[in-house]
Amino acid sequence: MNTKSVSELLEQDVTLQQVSVKGWVRTFRANRFIALNDGSTINNIQCVVDFENFDEALLKRITTGAAIHIEGELVESQGKGQNVEIVVSSIEVLGDSDPETYPIQPKKHTFEFLRENAHLRTRTNTFSAVMRIKSTLSFAVHKYFTENGFYNMHTPMITGSDAEGAGEMFRITTLDAKNPPLDENGDVDFKQDFFGKEANLTVSGQLEAETYAMSLGKVYTFGPTFRAENSNTSRHLAEFWMIEPEVAFMDLAGNMDLAEDFIKSVISYVLEHNQEDLKFLDERLFNEEKSKPQTERSEMRLIEKLKFVTDNNFKRVSYTEAIDILRNSKPNKKKKFKYLINEWGADLQSEHERFLVEKHFKCPVILFDYPANIKAFYMRLNDDEKTVRAMDVLFPGIGEIIGGSQREERLDVLKQKMAALDIPEEELWWYLDLRKYGTAVHSGFGLGFERLVMFATGMSNIRDVIPYPRTPQNAEF
Ligand code: 4AD
Numbered sequence: 367m368n369t370k371s372v373s374e375l376l377e378q379d380v381t382l383q384q385v386s387v388k389g390w391v392r393t394f395r396a397n398r399f400i401a402l403n404d405g406s407t408i409n410n411i412q413c414v415v416d417f418e419n420f421d422e423a424l425l426k427r428i429t430t431g432a433a434i435h436i437e438g439e440l441v442e443s444q445g446k447g448q449n450v451e452i453v454v455s456s457i458e459v460l461g462d463s464d465p466e467t468y469p470i471q472p473k474k475h476t477f478e479f480l481r482e483n484a485h486l487r488t489r490t491n492t493f494s495a496v497m498r499i500k501s502t503l504s505f506a507v508h509k510y511f512t513e514n515g516f517y518n519m520h521t522p523m524i525t526g527s528d529a530e531g532a533g534e535m536f537r538i539t540t541l542d543a544k545n546p547p548l549d550e551n552g553d554v555d556f557k558q559d560f561f562g563k564e565a566n567l568t569v570s571g572q573l574e575a576e577t578y579a580m581s582l583g584k585v586y587t588f589g590p591t592f593r594a595e596n597s598n599t600s601r602h603l604a605e606f607w608m609i610e611p612e613v614a615f616m617d618l619a620g621n622m623d624l625a626e627d628f629i630k631s632v633i634s635y636v637l638e639h640n641q642e643d644l645k646f647l648d649e650r651l652f653n654e655e656k657s658k659p660q661t662e663r664s665e666m667r668l669i670e671k672l673k674f675v676t677d678n679n680f681k682r683v684s685y686t687e688a689i690d691i692l693r694n695s696k697p698n699k700k701k702k703f704k705y706l707i708n709e710w711g712a713d714l715q716s717e718h719e720r721f722l723v724e725k726h727f728k729c730p731v732i733l734f735d736y737p738a739n740i741k742a743f744y745m746r747l748n749d750d751e752k753t754v755r756a757m758d759v760l761f762p763g764i765g766e767i768i769g770g771s772q773r774e775e776r777l778d779v780l781k782q783k784m785a786a787l788d789i790p791e792e793e794l795w796w797y798l799d800l801r802k803y804g805t806a807v808h809s810g811f812g813l814g815f816e817r818l819v820m821f822a823t824g825m826s827n828i829r830d831v832i833p834y835p836r837t838p839q840n841a842e843f
């Protein structure tokens with residue numbers, strides 16, 4: 367007999383004589399009702415056991431967490447809560463569980479506890495819903511770019527250059543840590559290292575993506591990136607996935623249009639394809655919010671928030687306008703911000719970004735034209751020579767979800783900027799070549815995939831939207 371998934375069985379609108387299903391026991395109530403889940407849907411299938419027909423020793427083994435194989439008849443459900451259920455004719459225990467020690471008991475666990483049991487946490491409704499939505503989002507990303515004429519490329523994870531120039535890279539080396547070879551100046555001699563030079567894990571695939579945009583036109587990379595920044599926040603990971611499109615002949619306005627259309631498209635896709643998971647997470651978040659003080663509660667429920675993003679235009683605001691708003695804002699005047707905004711040129715902290723999005727504009731915001739000296743070297747200098755064609759997309763509850771820019775396409779200007787920042791031309795000779803041979807206006811951005819998943823699922827800690835989070839002092843699993 368063909369084994370079917372729980373999701374397939376629950377979608378049946380006819381009853382069936384014989385069905386076969388495998389999964390893990392969520393609960394076994396009154397020696398009669400097994401709630402079985404196999405990950406294919408947030409819903410369990412109810413399996414009704416007539417205990418008189420089964421051995422007591424077998425029934426004892428049906429405990430939370432055990433893997434079992436059920437055969438029986440799919441009938442219309444007598445009880446409430448489901449349309450169909452299985453009247454069990456045979457039970458096979460595939461793998462026993464231990465009810466004494468199994469961590470995922472049928473009760474509410476804290477997310478902290480579940481993080482310590484991350485290998486089992488996808489056996490809960492919340493984490494299985496989050497990971498199904500994440501999978502859908504990943505597919506929607508590839509679908510969006512493929513349907514819009516982009517080519518997918520894999521940018522290298524090991525690199526010699528620091529794209530963001532922030533010096534937050536993890537070094538890759540095979541040299542002996544205790545006794546590395548030294549050069550004549552007494553410095554570590556990386557010429558003797560595996561790659562014959564210093565190599566690191568990449569912080570961004572952008573620079574390599576630019577090379578392909580300048581030949582294939584429209585490309586995107588979607589892969590892991592690494593940052594050794596010591597920020598132990600709910601929005602930072604040391605290893606996260608970034609989606610980076612890069613497009614030739616596109617300026618900053620086009621970049622903003624692309625970012626907005628892209629986010630709306632993938633969120634719409636999830637709204638359409640993960641309705642049950644979203645309904646569950648919507649309810650979960652609503653209940654969690656109830657325990658917060660009124661002033662800190664979100665004004666919208668999860669699904670409402672997602673629809674709000676797909677149905678409304680993002681507000682486009684220049685950095686200069688944003689600074690004026692922030693300078694005159696209540697929290698700035700009452701010194702409620704940790705970092706007060708006194709003058710033009712200040713770097714925006716997440717408290718400022720969230721004020722703009724959540725309190726002032728109350729919608730997603732695209733900030734653009736930032737001061738050159740707080741942004742990376744590759745961004746296109748504006749005619750004012752003070753600002754660059756940068757853009758950050760800011761989201762409610764998240765802060766920065768996208769960072770991008772129009773790229774500096776003028777060889778002389780780019781060289782000047784690199785010199786000012788002590789970035790050696792030898793390191794990026796290939797990047798400069800793009801400006802020598804057929805240079806053109808081009809733009810792109812990076813979207814932090816886990817931050818998008820946080821938004822789509824309403825999870826408030828980035829550690830809860832990636833299977834095995836890597837953060838300072840933590841690389842378990
Ligand atoms: O703003 P960032 O640093 O931009 C870049 O790396 C550009 N090279 C992208 C490009 O133009 N192709 O990072 C882009 C996004 C951020 O907006 C944020 O969503 C996410 O990556 N991000 C992180 N996500 C999780 N943990 C971290 N430590 C992150 N750092 C950045």
Ligand code: MG
Nearest residue numbers: 758766768769
């Ligand atoms: Mg950024």
